[in-house]
Amino acid sequence: MSKMKIIQGGVTAPASFKASGVSCGIKASEKKDLAVILSEVPATTSAVFTTNKMAAAPVRFSRCNARNGICRAVVINSGNANACTGLKGEEDAFEMIDKTAEALSIHPQDVIVASTGVIGVPLPMDKVEKGIVDAISLLSKEGHTDAAEAIMTTDTYSKEIAVQFEFRGKTVTIGGMAKGSGMIAPNMATMLAFLTTDINICRTCLRASLTEAVNKSFNMITVDGETSTNDMVAVLASGKAGNEKLILGDDDYNVFQKALNYVATELAKMIVKDGEGTTKFIEIDIKGAKTGKDAKKVAMVIANSNLVKTAFFGEDANWGRIISALGHSGTEIDPETVDIYFDDVQIVKNSIALSFDENKVNEILKNDEIRVIVDLNIGDGKAKVWTCDLSYDYVKINASYRT
Amino acid sequence: MSKMKIIQGGVTAPASFKASGVSCGIKASEKKDLAVILSEVPATTSAVFTTNKMAAAPVRFSRCNARNGICRAVVINSGNANACTGLKGEEDAFEMIDKTAEALSIHPQDVIVASTGVIGVPLPMDKVEKGIVDAISLLSKEGHTDAAEAIMTTDTYSKEIAVQFEFRGKTVTIGGMAKGSGMIAPNMATMLAFLTTDINICRTCLRASLTEAVNKSFNMITVDGETSTNDMVAVLASGKAGNEKLILGDDDYNVFQKALNYVATELAKMIVKDGEGTTKFIEIDIKGAKTGKDAKKVAMVIANSNLVKTAFFGEDANWGRIISALGHSGTEIDPETVDIYFDDVQIVKNSIALSFDENKVNEILKNDEIRVIVDLNIGDGKAKVWTCDLSYDYVKINASYRT
Numbered sequence: 001m002s003k004m005k006i007i008q009g010g011v012t013a014p015a016s017f018k019a020s021g022v023s024c025g026i027k028a029s030e031k032k033d034l035a036v037i038l039s040e041v042p043a044t045t046s047a048v049f050t051t052n053k054m055a056a057a058p059v060r061f062s063r064c065n066a067r068n069g070i071c072r073a074v075v076i077n078s079g080n081a082n083a084c085t086g087l088k089g090e091e092d093a094f095e096m097i098d099k100t101a102e103a104l105s106i107h108p109q110d111v112i113v114a115s116t117g118v119i120g121v122p123l124p125m126d127k128v129e130k131g132i133v134d135a136i137s138l139l140s141k142e143g144h145t146d147a148a149e150a151i152m153t154t155d156t157y158s159k160e161i162a163v164q165f166e167f168r169g170k171t172v173t174i175g176g177m178a179k180g181s182g183m184i185a186p187n188m189a190t191m192l193a194f195l196t197t198d199i200n201i202c203r204t205c206l207r208a209s210l211t212e213a214v215n216k217s218f219n220m221i222t223v224d225g226e227t228s229t230n231d232m233v234a235v236l237a238s239g240k241a242g243n244e245k246l247i248l249g250d251d252d253y254n255v256f257q258k259a260l261n262y263v264a265t266e267l268a269k270m271i272v273k274d275g276e277g278t279t280k281f282i283e284i285d286i287k288g289a290k291t292g293k294d295a296k297k298v299a300m301v302i303a304n305s306n307l308v309k310t311a312f313f314g315e316d317a318n319w320g321r322i323i324s325a326l327g328h329s330g331t332e333i334d335p336e337t338v339d340i341y342f343d344d345v346q347i348v349k350n351s352i353a354l355s356f357d358e359n360k361v362n363e364i365l366k367n368d369e370i371r372v373i374v375d376l377n378i379g380d381g382k383a384k385v386w387t388c389d390l391s392y393d394y395v396k397i398n399a400s401y402r403t
Numbered sequence: 404m405s406k407m408k409i410i411q412g413g414v415t416a417p418a419s420f421k422a423s424g425v426s427c428g429i430k431a432s433e434k435k436d437l438a439v440i441l442s443e444v445p446a447t448t449s450a451v452f453t454t455n456k457m458a459a460a461p462v463r464f465s466r467c468n469a470r471n472g473i474c475r476a477v478v479i480n481s482g483n484a485n486a487c488t489g490l491k492g493e494e495d496a497f498e499m500i501d502k503t504a505e506a507l508s509i510h511p512q513d514v515i516v517a518s519t520g521v522i523g524v525p526l527p528m529d530k531v532e533k534g535i536v537d538a539i540s541l542l543s544k545e546g547h548t549d550a551a552e553a554i555m556t557t558d559t560y561s562k563e564i565a566v567q568f569e570f571r572g573k574t575v576t577i578g579g580m581a582k583g584s585g586m587i588a589p590n591m592a593t594m595l596a597f598l599t600t601d602i603n604i605c606r607t608c609l610r611a612s613l614t615e616a617v618n619k620s621f622n623m624i625t626v627d628g629e630t631s632t633n634d635m636v637a638v639l640a641s642g643k644a645g646n647e648k649l650i651l652g653d654d655d656y657n658v659f660q661k662a663l664n665y666v667a668t669e670l671a672k673m674i675v676k677d678g679e680g681t682t683k684f685i686e687i688d689i690k691g692a693k694t695g696k697d698a699k700k701v702a703m704v705i706a707n708s709n710l711v712k713t714a715f716f717g718e719d720a721n722w723g724r725i726i727s728a729l730g731h732s733g734t735e736i737d738p739e740t741v742d743i744y745f746d747d748v749q750i751v752k753n754s755i756a757l758s759f760d761e762n763k764v765n766e767i768l769k770n771d772e773i774r775v776i777v778d779l780n781i782g783d784g785k786a787k788v789w790t791c792d793l794s795y796d797y798v799k800i801n802a803s804y805r806t
Contacts, residue, residue, distance in 0.1 A: 051731065052727060052730035052731045053729075053730040053731070053736050053738055054726050054727060054729070054730030054736075054738050054741075054754070055730070055738070081723070083723065083726070083727075084723060084726050084751070084754055084755060084756065085755065085756075086753070086754070086755035118721075118723065119721075119722075119723020119724070119726060119727060120722065120723045120726070120751075120755075120756040121756070229723075229726070229727050229730055306709065306793075306797070306801070307801055310797070310798050310801035310802045311801065311802065313798065313802045314801070314802025316802065318521075318522075319522075319523065320484070320486065320487060320521065320522025320523045320632075321522070323457050323486075323487050323522060323523070323632070324455060324457060324486075324522060324632050326456075326457070327455035327456040327457030327458070327632055328454065328455045328456070333456050333457075335456055335457050335458070338457075348487070348523075350489075351457070351487055351489070352487060352488065352489035352523075353487065353488075353523040353524070390709075390798060391798060392795050392798050392799070394709070394713070394798075395713050395716065395793060395794060395795050395797075395798060396795070398709070398710055398713035398714065398717070399713045399714065399716045399717025399719065
């Protein structure tokens with residue numbers, strides 16, 4: 001990993017990928033709302049999807065289309081989720097696939113479609129279809145930021161990253177873009193993220209890599225405990241780096257896995273940092289839980305507690321709310337052995353307040369990024385979850401999203 | 404039940420009960436912060452306690468003291484939860500019991516103690532002890548409102564109720580007081596509530612009645628999904644109404660049960676209506692779930708969704724968030740059969756938006772009380788849960804509670 005370096009760019013950084021983003025009028029604001037990613041060659045592909053049972057039409061189609069492990073293009077609109085739109089929604093999702101395939105002269109089964117935005121409103125298909133044609137005419141190596149902008153909803157900035165590393169004598173690149181920023185919670189694929197790479201990799205290996213990367217990144221973030229109807233993470237591998245094909249079980253598999261984890265984790269953290277109304281990025285670092293599963297559960301209960309989140313917004317060392325949250329998390333704890341630290345300052349030892357330095361703690365709470373360490377001292381289970389505070393602006397953004 | 408009537412008063416309305424509330428200086432605001440309820444005779448007693456594993460010292464002592472089914476006095480302080488206070492906290496909770504018993508010349512085991520407020524700060528016991536002596540000197544039939552005020556934390560008004568009904572030729576009275584208003588969530592005893600009655604009732608019967616009343620009332624409300632370290636519901640029955648003793652299995656058992664349910668439900672609704680920062684009272688009425696358990700689970704996920712709650716605050720008919728919440732509730736649903744109504748207007752049929760009358764819906768959303776009916780159409784499971792919206796003021800209150 002010492003050789004991995006961050007480079008400029010996003011989803012078009014790896015060889016064979018182009019992208020674009022246009023405004024086609026789905027959003028009243030006239031901001032960009034339709035993106036296309038194209039691989040010039042059939043890309044080995046894997047994707048994970050929302051666990052929400054009310055999965056939107058595009059999710060249902062993309063789940064089918066991703067099954068064959070090959071993809072040429074991804075088409076994504078923002079401003080409208082095409083969820084809870086019935087038969088018309090299914091027709092529209094298929095039409096997006098079909099129109100994209102037609103304009104690119106590729107097979108419809110090689111297109112992945114995604115939508116994000118308001119639920120329950122039919123897509124303005126005339127606008128969407130024109131947008132697809134426009135976006136495809138603008139596909140380019142430089143289009144990555146336009147694409148990243150075109151998938152934003154309440155995001156305040158676009159989220160992209162690219163890294164490079166040497167692998168079997170070749171330079172491999174991974175790029176990615178993602179969007180949040182409300183309805184973010186664990187259980188896989190809780191927002192939109194599209195990862196591209198030019199590594200030559202077998203399908204089984206890519207699927208395993210994506211699962212691990214998502215479990216360590218997107219599944220460990222939460223803004224508000226909601227799991228959207230629409231979200232997905234997809235990875236496309238063009239093979240154009242020219243390395244000898246990576247297959248599962250290879251000794252150097254971890255070189256790719258670590259790089260993919262890095263890209264996914266950075267995008268996941270960007271989503272939390274741009275969480276709706278967030279003013280602070282908070283890492284909940286659980287140690288000493290009975291099991292890893294318990295650790296994640298405790299971390300998520302703390303991270304989703306409105307009382308904990310508002311206390312951080314208020315820069316208030318109200319560790320009692322952390323104690324209370326873990327007490328009702330439903331996991332095994334010993335009420336007498338909990339230690340809590342804010343950054344490097346211990347606040348609680350054996351479940352009792354220490355007489356900590358209030359000034360030092362107040363300084364920590366003023367920071368934009370805060371690490372909360374909770375050691376349950378009953379086992380070896382660990383988990384890190386990333387979340388944000390709950391501010392007036394979260395309420396403001398969400399009280400008026402639809403209207 | 405036709406004969407049940409609401410009367411003036413609170414916990415002192417039933418025969419043999421006195422109460423008082425004083426300011427002893429636990430709260431910096433000099434508001435009342437210590438309450439005592441006394442039964443002139445040993446009262447048959449039952450109580451339920453928080454399920455939070457970090458249960459505070461007073462909860463642990465009261466759980467023991469309630470076990471014998473007899474109580475003479477309840478002593479409650481607000482402004483300090485005496486939770487996460489270690490050995491000193493246990494000594495202090497016991498001292499509150501002991502001081503109360505001594506001043507009243509009763510047995511310590513016949514005293515229930517409760518605390519509510521900030522976590523992790525030792526009680527100022529000199530003030531508390533003086534407060535107990537003062538409160539006991541002021542015990543009276545008129546003291547019910549002082550007591551109800553003395554248990555408030557962020558509540559904006561005190562919560563009391565009393566009802567009367569005829570039972571076996573005697574007039575039976577039930578009184579009650581409660582406090583919220585943050586950290587309100589299901590799983591029993593999620594706030595403080597004290598119910599008194601003069602009915603002559605056996606202990607087993609009283610325990611069964613309390614369990615049912617709590618399950619239908621306090622366990623069906625949620626403000627923010629938190630379960631506090633401190634909360635309890637206790638009922639004391641003096642027997643002074645003089646009715647022939649009510650025992651489990653009696654034909655007219657339901658007369659008492661319905662009255663107790665009514666008192667508990669009214670207090671529970673008062674808590675939600677005074678939820679931190681709330682501007683709207685929302686009933687989530689689930690029908691057609693696979694089971695009653697599923698219905699409650701779905702109702703609670705919707706009721707605790709920040710996105711749903713902020714939409715109601717914004718008076719926004721964003722039913723998509725309700726659909727999304729039920730999709731990730733983890734219960735069985737059919738994605739094609741969900742119906743949603745706001746009051747009497749159907750918004751969604753078979754999971755698809757109807758072209759409803761926007762003006763009529765906007766009028767409904769402006770109301771202080773809104774009923775959301777969700778029919779899953781897959782079974783007979785039902786549940787009603789009461790919640791409130793999420794406003795700027797929730798954030799404001801909780802961002803600065805401790806400091």
